[in-house]
Every structure is written in C-alpha cells, then in structure tokens.
Amino acid sequence: SQQGEEDPQALSIQEGENATMNCSYKTSINNLQWYRQNSGRGLVHLILIRSNEREKHSGRLRVTLDTSKKSSSLLITASRAADTASYFCATDMDTGRRALTFGSGTRLQVQP
Amino acid sequence: NAGVMQNPRHLVRRRGQEARLRCSPMKGHSHVYWYRQLPEEGLKFMVYLQKENIIDESGMPKERFSAEFPKEGPSILRIQQVVRGDSAAYFCASSPLGAGNSYEQYFGPGTRLTVT
Numbered sequence: 001s002q003q004g005e006e007d008p009q010a011l012s013i014q015e016g017e018n019a020t021m022n023c024s025y026k027t028s029i030n031n032l033q034w035y036r037q038n039s040g041r042g043l044v045h046l047i048l049i050r051s052n053e054r055e056k057h058s059g060r061l062r063v064t065l066d067t068s069k070k071s072s073s074l075l076i077t078a079s080r081a082a083d084t085a086s087y088f089c090a091t092d093m094d095t096g097r098r099a100l101t102f103g104s105g106t107r108l109q110v111q112p
Numbered sequence: 113n114a115g116v117m118q119n120p121r122h123l124v125r126r127r128g129q130e131a132r133l134r135c136s137p138m139k140g141h142s143h144v145y146w147y148r149q150l151p152e153e154g155l156k157f158m159v160y161l162q163k164e165n166i167i168d169e170s171g172m173p174k175e176r177f178s179a180e181f182p183k184e185g186p187s188i189l190r191i192q193q194v195v196r197g198d199s200a201a202y203f204c205a206s207s208p209l210g211a212g213n214s215y216e217q218y219f220g221p222g223t224r225l226t227v228t
C-alpha cells in the first residue's frame with residue numbers, strides 16, 4: 001500500500017452518527033495532517049498531529065496517532081450532512097523533504 | 113488575511129499548447145508547493161520552491177514541466193506542449209518560514225486543467 005493509505009475507501013452514515021477513518025503509513029514521520037475536500041474544491045486543513053503526540057481534538061474532530069503501528073485515525077462525532085466530503089491524511093516524512101504524501105482518501109457520505 | 117490564491121480556476125488547452133498556472137501564497141509565507149490530483153485520487157507532490165529557488169522537484173516530470181517562484185510575483189507552474197494525460201487539478205500550497213519541523217500547508221482552490 002502507499003504511504004498514507006486511508007481506510008475505508010468509502011463510508012456512508014446517518015446524520016448524528018460518528019464517522020471513523022483510518023490512515024496507515026510506512027516510514028517515520030514528523031507529523032501527520034488531515035484534510036477535507038469537498039467535491040471539485042480545494043483542500044481544507046483540519047488538524048495536524050506531531051509525531052510525539054498521541055491524541056488531538058478540534059471541535060467535533062478527534063485524531064489519534066500510533067507511531068508504533070504507523071497509523072492514525074480521524075473521528076468525526078455527531079456528523080452532519082455538511083461533513084460529506086473526501087478526507088485525506090497526509091504525512092510529512094522524516095526526511096527533510098517537506099513535501100506531503102497523500103493517501104487516496106476516504107469518501108464520506110452523511111445522509112440527512 | 114487572504115488565503116492561497118490560484119488562477120485561473122479552470123483552464124482549457126488544446127494538445128500541444130502551453131499551460132501557465134499561477135499561485136500567490138498566503139501573506140508571510142515564503143514556501144510554495146505544487147501538487148497534482150487526478151480524478152478519484154489523492155494529491156501527488158510535484159515541486160517545492162522558496163523565493164528564487166527550487167528546493168525539491170523530485171515529483172515533477174523531467175520534460176515539459178517547469179516551475180518558478182520569482183522574487184516578486186506569484187509562483188508559476190508551466191506545462192509545455194500539453195497532452196491529454198496532463199488533464200488534472202493542480203493545487204498550490206504555502207507554508208510559513210521558520211515554523212519549525214512541523215508546519216501546516218495551506219492549499220489554494222486549485223486550477224482544473226482540461227486538455228482537449
């Protein structure tokens with residue numbers, strides 16, 4: 001699999017439910033970032049978690065990072081129809097390159 | 113504080129023509145990154161620039177593609193002699209100088225290039 005691979009590829013839930021998306025990566029990282037992309041639009045930065053952090057919260061978002069398993073999860077609580085979008089994790093590898101490596105994303109559909 | 117600006121938002125070119133995509137980073141940001149996104153895929157890194165310097169172009173095709181970030185003005189991604197396979201969304205991102213090892217990249221709205 002690629003660096004920054006999201007799982008599942010697609011997720012459909014009802015409004016009010018929680019949505020959990022996972023991301024796995026292969027190499028050491030400086031940080032991991034989650035982005036949202038509405039169809040045909042640009043990327044919106046959601047949250048950055050550093051390699052020495054294990055959990056971070058921002059509003060209805062909760063991100064965890066397990067560097068031993070090389071994985072991260074994004075939890076959206078009490079989902080809304082407006083949360084419908086694609087969600088990408090992006091890793092900043094510990095190589096000094098500063099380029100982000102993106103996965104192919106999880107397409108979330110929140111049914112009203 | 114305006115975000116990352118890209119123009120044009122949509123660009124249609126015939127095969128063999130040149131495409132010029134522009135990106136103005138956020139105010140105070142001196143690092144610019146270009147990414148390409150094919151339909152239903154994630155973004156792929158192309159090139160990383162600072163003012164007047166290309167730092168990392170490992171993701172950019174060796175031929176027909178070039179990028180610059182002059183001292184004054186926006187960053188330009190230039191694609192010469194476009195082919196249908198160049199059709200994609202091209203995103204620019206910027207980040208601030210001196211943000212330490214961890215920094216956020218802020219993305220522009222993208223330029224959707226269609227080659228006919």
